[in-house]
Amino acid sequence: MIYLELLWSFFQVGLFSFGGGYAALPLIQTQVVDSGWLSMTEFTDILTISQMTPGPIAINASTFVGMKVAGIGGAAAATLGCVLPSCIIVLLLAYLFYKFHGLSLIQGALSGLRPAVVSLIASAGVGILILALWGGDTLWSFAIEKVDWVAAGIFGVGLFVLRKFKVNPIFIMLGAGVLGLCIYPFLPA
């Protein structure tokens, strides 16, 4: 049955994609392209669309593939499969965490994890910043003459407003989108 197949495929994607974000890509590709549900072009299209729409890429991919293969029911089955492992494992971890978080060993582990989490988010942030300012994804490929100054300006203003006025980040993102819409069309290509 196609719904069960979709559920099972994306259950595996959810179960084995540690590290979030793009770590899930090769898994999704294996499940979706190798099984013949999508062509490689359609798969690349999902990536582009995922960049443009909110939400985790694994959820975007499972919804998209489900829709293509078996309509809205397929989308629901694939998405459910994708989040099921998270549900089970995270609930278990959360339960254990709140039951035992007074233990000094757990506190010790967390004292090592807190600075690490900051760095992991920082590393993702640098990746996005470089993508926004240079359109590339490596630190080594950038040069000062290739900077997208409009993006740099939007970034600077956004960061200043956030630090200074503590506004809701959602307004910064919306504002940045509106600025992009108002400025980019008037630049020479």
Next chain:
Amino acid sequence: MKRTPALYWKIFISTFTLSAFTFGGGYVIVPLMQKKFVNQYGWIDETEMLDMVAIAQSAPGPIAVNASIIIGYRLGGVLGAMVSMLGTVLPPFVIIAIISFFYQAFRDNYVVATVMRGMQAGVAAVIVDAVIKMAVNVAKEKSVLSYIIMFAAFIVAYFFDVNVVFVILACAAVGIIATVIREKRNKAAKEGGK
């Protein structure tokens, strides 16, 4: 916190709106959640938020989904977790379901592209702001080990592309070892003082 229908509704609406704006990968939802649940509602403190992200990281699956499950659980038990997960999954689900009908036109649309380019810069600003805030919070502990972990974890994660799971496991191990050593030393000091 009282587990009333109003609480669950608030959890749902919060995660739904947050999720609708998590462009650019899972980590973006962290600063948004921080703003909402730590600064605005005051339901969770800054340190617990970092613990939650660490737990979300140590499980497989999308970080945004994992983080919302654990926050929902903390605020409203298992039902709270289900409600906040639903709130997180619905926006991308609905949007992609609609877009799947005309995705080629959407992908090639010039207006969409310019908005996205601007938004990318905005997302970068939001993340950098959150990182500064969290780093300041960690720095308050004034622990040399924390600085070292922060520096080392960034180097391996960014430059060497090491899988997050290994970074998490290694840092947890370092934290545990440091605690064991400190406790042994304290014990020895106490016994020596007698």
